[in-house]
Structure formats: C-alpha cells, structure tokens
Amino acid sequence: MDPYGDHNRKIISPLDKMTVQREQDSQQDKMPLLEEQVEMESDSGQQKPELFIETPDSNNGKSDNDPTLVEHLTDLRKQLIKSAVVFISFFVGVFATVNLWVPIATRGHELIVLGPMEVVVFYMSISTALAFGLSLPFLCHFLWQFVKPGLHLKEKQFLSLYSPVMFLLFLGGLAFGYFVVNPLSYGFLVSLGAVNFTVMVSAQEYAKFLLMTTMPIGLLFELPIVAMFLAAIGVLTAHTLRKVRKWSYLILAVVSALITPPDFVSQLIILIPMILLYEASIYIVLHMERRNIAVNE
Numbered sequence: 001m002d003p004y005g006d007h008n009r010k011i012i013s014p015l016d017k018m019t020v021q022r023e024q025d026s027q028q029d030k031m032p033l034l035e036e037q038v039e040m041e042s043d044s045g046q047q048k049p050e051l052f053i054e055t056p057d058s059n060n061g062k063s064d065n066d067p068t069l070v071e072h073l074t075d076l077r078k079q080l081i082k083s084a085v086v087f088i089s090f091f092v093g094v095f096a097t098v099n100l101w102v103p104i105a106t107r108g109h110e111l112i113v114l115g116p117m118e119v120v121v122f123y124m125s126i127s128t129a130l131a132f133g134l135s136l137p138f139l140c141h142f143l144w145q146f147v148k149p150g151l152h153l154k155e156k157q158f159l160s161l162y163s164p165v166m167f168l169l170f171l172g173g174l175a176f177g178y179f180v181v182n183p184l185s186y187g188f189l190v191s192l193g194a195v196n197f198t199v200m201v202s203a204q205e206y207a208k209f210l211l212m213t214t215m216p217i218g219l220l221f222e223l224p225i226v227a228m229f230l231a232a233i234g235v236l237t238a239h240t241l242r243k244v245r246k247w248s249y250l251i252l253a254v255v256s257a258l259i260t261p262p263d264f265v266s267q268l269i270i271l272i273p274m275i276l277l278y279e280a281s282i283y284i285v286l287h288m289e290r291r292n293i294a295v296n297e
Contacts, residue, residue, distance in 0.1 A: 173221030
C-alpha cells in the first residue's frame, strides 16, 4: 500500500459533484441528436470527404481514354509512312516502264534535249506527276483516317459521302486539261512562233507545259465540292454566291491567267468551264438549302 495515496486523492466538494453530474447528463442528451444527424446525412446520400470518388468530370472534363499529343503524332507518323511507301511504289513502277508511257505523254511531238541531265529531269518530273495521280486515292484515304476522329458528325458524313465525287472531279479536270487545253494551247503557241522562228521544244520545257495545263485544272474542278462543304457547315449560302458573282468571275479570270500559258486562248478555255462550275455550285447550294428546310419542317 502507498502511504502517500491519500495525499494524491482529489477532494471533491458536494457542489463540484453536482456540476460534474450536470455535464455528464448534457453529454448523454447530445448523443442521440448526433446519431440522428448521422442517419439523416446517410439517408440524403451526402458523401463524406474521405469517400470521394474521382470521375472524368472532376478532371476538367478530360478522360483517361482521350488521345494525347504523343498518340496524335504517332498516328500522323504512321499515316505519313504508309503514304510514302505507296507513293514510292508507284514511282518505281512508273519509272521502270518509262518507255511505254513517254510517247503518250509527249503526244508524238518531236522534242529535243540539251544535255544528258535534261533526260533525267524529264523522266523524273513526269514520273512524279503520274505516281502522284495514281497514289492520290490512297493518300486521301490515309489522310481521312488521321483527321476522322477530330471531325464533327456532319463533317464526317459529308466527306465520306462526297470523297469519290472529289476524286472523279479531279480526274475530270486532268482529262480536260490533257485532251482539250494542252493540245489547243500547244498548237496555238507553236504556230504563233513558227511565223518568224524555227520552233524547237525541249523535253524539260514540254514537261513544265504539260503539268501546267493539267494539274491546276484538276484542282479547280473541285470548286463545287468546296462550295457544298462550306454550305454544309453553314459558312456559305446561295445568296452570298449570287451577291459576289461579279467579283468571283474576276478572281477566276486572274487564277486562269496565272495557271495557264500566257496566251488568250488557253485562258479563255479555262475560264469558261470555271464560270460554268461556279454557276453549278450556286444551284447545288440552293438545292441543299431547300432540302434542309424541307427536312426541318
């Protein structure tokens, strides 16, 4: 036994005993209230801080499944590699059969070469153009695979529906340039120079002339598709096309003068189809607007 135990014992007076008893009673009265509050919070579905669950919305709307910049660059590199492989394959095939298609490209014209390197330049330039034309559908498909995830639904539907039409219009422009513009402008310029000069056309100059009278025309024939796309996304209307018709004709005249040889015949041959395509674009956009109004009604 501790002889000093009595000295460490706390002496409580009757008044202190009453105060302690009141505090104990008040604490017992508060306990049911706290239990009822916990039950009400659990019934109302309120989450406790320690039970916080992270959702995609809590990450500023970003989900872990969204592609990152590295994934976009990887996909772009993949599509570029496939495009390069297809283009090089067509280029090798075209260059290996150069003796078969050169008479078709030159149309039997008597051309001269001014040096051994000019032959290589001629073969390379024509082979590159032919390889690009043959690989164009594949290049468009690879480009479509890359940009498709980032497009809206209306843009996806438009491009998937009119991609074949775009390619056919491009081929139509190339055919128009090769069978119409090239022979007429070439014959006019050669006959114009033969009046006072002995005309000798080099292979390199003819390759430039051939590409000038075919490739840009193929791109210009895409005018209706461009107008339809701008109308589909709400940027262009038929009223706007009619309102700026005069300025559009002026722009088309300048473009035809820039992409064709410097003679009036070639420029006129290009300008007339461009005007017809512009007018066709107006009617196509107007038809789209009427169809959209009918669908909405």
